[in-house]
Amino acid sequence: MYVKLILPALTEALSPYWRPIKYSLFPPLGLATLAGFLHESDRVTIEDEHVEPLSLAGSERPDLVAIQVYITSAHRAYKLADHYRRLGVHVALGGLHVTSLPDEAALMDKIRAEIKTAPQVALEETEEAERRFGESPMAEERRALAIDALINLQRIGAARSKASSFLERYPNGPYTAHVQAMTGVHVTPAGPEKDKSHTCPCKNP
Secondary structure, three states, X not given: OEEEEEEOOOHHHHOOOOOHHHHHHOOOOHHHHHHHOOOXXXXXXXXXXXXXXXXXXXXXXXXXXXXEOOHHHHHHHHHHHHHHHHOOOEEEEEOHHHHHOHHHHHHHHHHHHHOOOOHHXXXXXXXXXXXXXXXXXXXXHHHHHHHHHHHHOOOHHHHHHHHHHHXXXXXXXXXXXXXXXXXXXXXXXXXXXXXXXXXXXXXOO
């Protein structure tokens, strides 16, 4: 069996202020520990995006992909999971993010799977998740998925209305470009604020 173990990059690892020396001194050992439990006949690879870029090009198809997910790497982790699932690969997610938010992670996984095939169900589930989980770390993605569901239901007006609120709230988020492309709604740049502390000296008080 061919097993690929992946540690997606943390959001902060993409910052110019990231210090790789600190990471190299204290690397996470979770995936290496997991690899130690596999049978000696299994082929195992560990790919850490903090060490080298992960390429999705080509037609490589492992039997199993296991992804370790932290809160700030969740967006990247779900993108990787979607890629391998489209190839027919069984994908397992674990780590702090999934452990701390198991119910929401499971519901979000269900929503992603239904967004194209059953958009009405997916939309209702985003509303359920909104009621149950509110401003969780997955709120931004959840709200973007609700817009996708509306687009797939051909409810364009409702999608554009939600998109306006979404882009006002998340003008520079990881889903901003996607929402703009799907709805045609764009972020309106804020104009310069007027200085109200000055009055024209030519006017009488």
